[in-house]
Amino acid sequence: MEDVIIIGGGVIGCMTMRYLSAYKLKVSLIESHSDLASGATMANSAIVHAGYDPVPGTQKAYFNVRGAELYKTVSRELDFLYKPLASLVVAFNGDEMEHVEKLYHRGLENGVPDLHIANQAELRELEPNISPEAKGALVAASAGITEPWGAAISAAENAMDNGAGLILGEKVIGIEKIGEGFVVRTDKKEYKARTVVNAAGVYSDKIHDMLLPPAFTITPRLGQYYLLDRKTVGLVNHTLFACPSKVGKGVLVSPSVHDKLLVGPDAKVVADRDLTMTDAEGLAFVRENAGRFLKDPLPMNLNIRTFAGIRPTPSTDDFMVGKTEMPGFYQAAGVESPGLASAPAIGSYLADEIARDLGAEKKSDFNPIRRPQIRLNRLSEAEKREWIGRDSRYASIVCKCEKVSEAEIVDAIHRNAGATTVKGVKKRVGAGFGRCQGGFCQPVVVNILARELGIPKDQVKYDDEGSEILVGKVK
Amino acid sequence: MVKNPELLIVGGGSAGMAAALSARKSGIQDILILETDPYLGGVLRQCIHTGFGLQTFGEDLTGPEYAGRYQDMMEEEKIPYLLNTPVLEILPDLTVLAISRTEGYLELHPKAIVAATGCRERSAGTIAIPGTRPAGVLTAGTAQRYINIEGYHAGREVVILGSGDIGLIMARRLTLEGAHVKCVAELMPKSGGLTRNIVQCLEDFDIPLLLSTTVAEIHGKERVTGVTLAPVDENLKPILEKSWYVACDTLLLSVGLVPETELFSAAGAEIERGNGLKVDEKLMTSIPGLFGCGNVVKVHDLVDRVSRQGELAGRYAAEYILGGK
């Protein structure tokens, strides 16, 4: 019998798992995909919003502002990539300046720190490439950029280091309330738990409806993005948003923690909650609207990848975080944007609630610190010398574009919540994230995975079940 | 302990080896090649087809044979090289920072550098094909490595986009090893591949070459299940009303090569409009003492021409060093 079963291994589920692992509770997380961070967490704008956008009084406003603040410490504890970086909402005319002022006041009401409105001169200083027609901008200095899947995976690893369990590749197909607890049935097994947390992202309505009468629906929405080569770094210094206009929300341009530029998204309601695909129309929309803030058009020909991400849009327009009508059943449902920014706050809030309800105390030996992840390409010269001296595999560069070494890949495979697939390696160490998109390194990564996992090369998968890269020996 | 060479060559492929040999011939004793991979010869190792060396050796050699001949000459001349040694950074004063599996962290100060890093394939990401991102979409060169070096098939039912030579060569190679190449789609009205390859790689095996045709969408969740092919209009945009579906488990891309210039552009070397390193008539880049040759300057059709340019770069670099500039 588990004390808590969390359903969903996105950034919300993983953060909840991590904060719960600080308590004397038996916690497990069930994820339907073969790896964590496979849904909305995998493909989004990767921005830790400051919190000026949500309507005051909503859960979105509450968790966003607290979450953004928490990133500063939790990213250090878990050693995932995060960088404080101001967000700018750029205004081009009087109407838009009014909107910026509205956001400013909303931000103050939500408790967002370090907000101000920049005039044209200041805006130009902040963003030398800004269009001369831009009039001013809201500057939210408490915002940041991060690696969403890194946040999720590192949180799960830390939770496992503190005793939590992880069940991958099992899809929850039914939950029953039996006595004081629950039986959670997956497509493979059955689990008993005293409490259940619904953090199922685009499926959070379906999980909810397994225990309670329907109360809300989730509409899956796709957003498409371009990722531009690191040569474009410096064209934009901050995360730039357009004011929403009659023709739509406009696309954002943001530096990424991987030293690239992210441009997007569009927004489109789709039927299939699992199928993330780009389409010509959406990509054209992003291209055409890209960097309308800027003096010169963005060099979209320097893109290294286009992708689409799914997000769960709730019919309630707000998160549904906390207890439900059913004792023991908790949820973090309908967590769309600013869900990433809110994640640590939601996780910490749910953990405290559940622990209080179950009467659990904190562990005296909880270790909030994840063993640091060595990232060769971010080390100083002295550190590089040191790590290569310790393990010569740090001098063996597998991913030429992002300068990722074999030692980093091997480490990522053998950690808790470790990589078992090529995409899993990519998520954890960035091999294949660069301009050749794995053309050079994928065969080497396949070999390392096969060796370290003790499986034949043609059983190495790209991602989920059925995504084997190789289909058999030639001879 | 590695000591500072007079001439440092970045890349031990066909351009780098030719540059080293000719620099030696021009009087430079102290040469060092740094190679990222665990072998010399670069991509030649996996190019097991013939068509190499007709100009250089007057013989129809395979890639490994061509590379092997140069390696033999390197051994004869005792030209030192370090394998498994990627260069991390080059500074405008020609300081080279590299890491080597055997030698550790290296900081070298050569008098001249020859850039011979070759090129890479354009990826699926770059050409932004609409659709899903499943397993089974890979570049022709990656598939070539899987089949010729690793000994594995990357797919059974294959559509190839792009009729560059690597795509054509792979169509034949896969067919001979038992895969079914359904067609080669080419965006342009004419193939960029050599006539010989169109005849011997496609026509010989009745593989259709569909000109002015592109992949309009990739299908499949975990693995490719098919692609939508469509003819293109005069602006190269797919005409979706005329599109059709082809079931396949693999999409191979042969959609162009890009010079691997980033190491040198980061040091401040200028880039030519065609995306290669900009060099003067003596193959020197905009950084004094940094020379360029081979596919990092311009993507060449024939390896023989790469070697020829490597030779020139080696000689010019030697003259630069001996001139005491």
Place this chain on the structure above:
Amino acid sequence: MEKKITCTVCPRGCTILAIREGEKLKLTGAACPRGEAYAREEFTDPKRMFTSTVRVAEGISEITLLPVKSAGPVPKRILFDLAELCREVMVTETLKRGDVVVQNALGCGVDLIAGANL
């Protein structure tokens, strides 16, 4: 019987029309005698260079697949058979570039030779 042949002798790629009239072969469209000779062979018994790989027994080399090529052109019609042969061959000794891997492959009169040193 007639056949359109694309000449591969040089990059010019002439289209040569070959028509058999009784015992004689009439060739039109070739810009040079080499092209004509090529078309003649291409019409009667086309030949190709063959390349593939063969497995190397464990413990011989770091290379697990040895590239091989035919020492000269072989009849086009046996390419698939040669590929099949290469799936069965296993090298058990340390070969050098140019060494014979399969003598007189499938009796075609041409050897398969090693393309690299083991």
